[in-house]
Amino acid sequence: MDEFAxxxxxxxxxxxxxxWVASYGDIGAVVGVGPRQVGAILREHGDQVAWWxxxxxxxxxxxxxxxxAAAHWxxxxxxxxxxxxxxxxxxxxxxALAAAYARAV
DNA sequence: TCCGTGACTTTAT
DNA sequence: CATAAAGCCACGG
Numbered sequence: 001m002d003e004f005a006x007x008x009x010x011x012x013x014x015x016x017x018x019x020w021v022a023s024y025g026d027i028g029a030v031v032g033v034g035p036r037q038v039g040a041i042l043r044e045h046g047d048q049v050a051w052w053x054x055x056x057x058x059x060x061x062x063x064x065x066x067x068x069a070a071a072h073w074x075x076x077x078x079x080x081x082x083x084x085x086x087x088x089x090x091x092x093x094x095x096a097l098a099a100a101y102a103r104a105v
Numbered sequence: 106t107c108c109g110t111g112a113c114t115t116t117a118t
Numbered sequence: 119c120a121t122a123a124a125g126c127c128a129c130g131g
Contacts, residue, residue, distance in 0.1 A: 036127060051112085
């Protein structure tokens with residue numbers, strides 16, 4: 001396991017503000033790892049960050065996770081239906097995320 | 106080193 | 119909207 005990649009991914013997820021979401025691809029592009037690796041990292045260290053703010057490009061998450069994320073989405077005002085987030089109005093700008101990440105490093 | 110696997114993505118049917 | 123296919127990258131056997 002590449003611990004440096006883990007740290008970068010967790011830090012990037014930390015830059016997603018409440019009420020907003022990013023896709024695995026967004027996070028991966030910012031920290032320089034493949035989207036699949038982002039998922040693998042969140043699977044093991046997701047409990048340390050706001051994992052519900054990271055969803056697939058289609059706005060979905062595996063069934064069990066979508067169920068638990070729903071409460072957070074409601075609490076933060078993220079529009080969603082049938083376990084699927086509405087990315088049209090809550091997806092963070094990839095450039096802004098990269099900038100926030102750069103400041104946080 | 107080859108191969109299967111996965112919280113993925115994009116394009117084409 | 120549902121499938122399929124190909125690309126993707128790191129990990130473990």
